[in-house]
Amino acid sequence: MLSPFAVAAEGMSPSANADIAQSNRDLRQQAAALTGANATAKELQRALAMLEKAQRSLTEAGQGVASPWLHLESYNNLLPLAALYSRIGRKEQALAALDQARLVLWYPGALKMLRDDTSFDAIRKEPRFQAMLDASATPERIWRGPASTQPYKVTLTVEERIAGLTQFWAEARHSFVYFDKVPHLEWDKVYMEYLPKVMAAQSTRDYYAVLRQLAPLLKDGHTNIWAPGELNGEFESVPPVRMALVEGRVLVAFVDDAALRQRVHVGDELLAIDGVPVHDYAKQRVYPLVSAGAPQDRDFQTYSVGLLRGRAVDTVQLRLRAADGKERDETLARNAGYQWPEAPQFKMLDNGVAYIRIDHFTDDSGLKAVEAALPRIMRASALVIDMRRNGGGNGAIGLEIMSYLTRKPITGAVSYVRGADAYLRASTGNLVSLQPLAGSAYVVQRAQVYEGPVALLTGPQTYSAGEDFVVSFNAMQRGLTLGEATGGSTGQAINFPLPGGGMARVCAKRDVFPDGREFVGIGVVPQIEVKQTVAGLRGGRDPVLERALVEVRKR
CATH class of the missing domain: 2.30.42.10 (PDZ domain)
Structure with a gap:
């Protein structure tokens, strides 16, 4: 049995500790294979030895505390350890493992597993087991915004309207990573200025008309407020x-x-x-x-x-x-709504140049399109990847696509989050600590890798995970970038509901080039800048693609 947090923690293991993290994963997987409902006592003992070895590898190296992500790895070990101790009748050790886990992480995703897994039946009535349940439920209790579960209604109460303003203001104050990019914005004064505005709003529609002006003050593409779906006809x-x-x-x-x-x-x-x-x-x-x-x-x-x-x-x-x-x-x-991105498009152009347009990474359709076209791409004289309308999605899909273009490890942006502000403020005074999220390079071995000339087309709509793709492409020096600068916005946002059914997000992860240069708020500038022209648009021409074809044929 693996803890429900395992995937998230393992995906963030620092490269310097990758061997320890991988060893822990391997041992947990081996242990899980031995702990089925019909496992023998001998199998349970073998699984227990594996998990104890995994946990010992963290504590002996002293890395369980020194590395935040290996610290989380210990949580992944402690829950299945507690389950095994409980199954074989070692109640005190089971409860001690849960006590340790409670000092590492309070994770709501563990609640259902703890409640439903019969492995814990022997300790289920123990107060310390209940303390683990309470700790796991705590994040939802403390992070849930006041009145955030209030569904849509025509008129929100003044208390509910104030609660929504307060929640967004507080989430940004706690987690937003780009306050330095709005140096003249006094966030406390913004709150006081908007307080009478939201109090005066006579309807939920009027309230969101005011609230939608709040997020743009932070000048970040991954920090937004959206009105409830019931108001799309009013705004969208x-x-x-x-x-x-x-x-x-x-x-x-x-x-x-x-x-x-x-x-x-x-x-x-x-x-x-x-x-x-x-x-x-x-x-x-x-x-x-x-x-x-x-x-x-x-x-x-x-x-x-x-x-x-x-x-x-x-x-x-x-x-x-x-x-x-x-x-x-x-x-x-006004009779239309948001237009969803189109499906990926692949075609062969003159002189054997392959062209593929990928408008999003919200699902794996772009990856499937590349894999379906791979036999033709492998025979192509050059490849053009059009990412000018790629608004992002799951960055892992972009990495999988990139793995068909290189045999080298794929690196990307370096990321930062705000660190242990509360402790540091208590000990040294007001400050904001930016801590790096070190990550390992993406490596996957493909049977076929296209090694010919590649041109990547970019523009202002190249965004988020689409922009991450461009950063990795540039870091690898895999080919030529043409078009216009990307949108200059990526990161990881905290998403949360607002009173009346609205939604908001605040960017909590800061990304820079591997060499430290910033591109958020700037964009990734292409090697060759080419823009659409009035004459080109009216004539149905694509100057960016035309220039790309000229360049790849040179190569």
């Missing part, structure tokens, strides 16, 4: 068109409605919205709602994502100028 509806900022002009980039394409054309220039000049409209009505640090991310979220958002019941009037210079007004209904 858009017409079926997508705009793009090209050479300082706002152009129609895509029309997702066959009938509307007869009236609104790709390349039309947007001059005004509801009678307000488009750039003034963006600054006044959209910028305040955008959570972004890098200028290119702010522009993308403003002009391509948020510009036409609004209430579903309201039409939006656009002043358009066609390519021939003629101006006209178009009134559009």
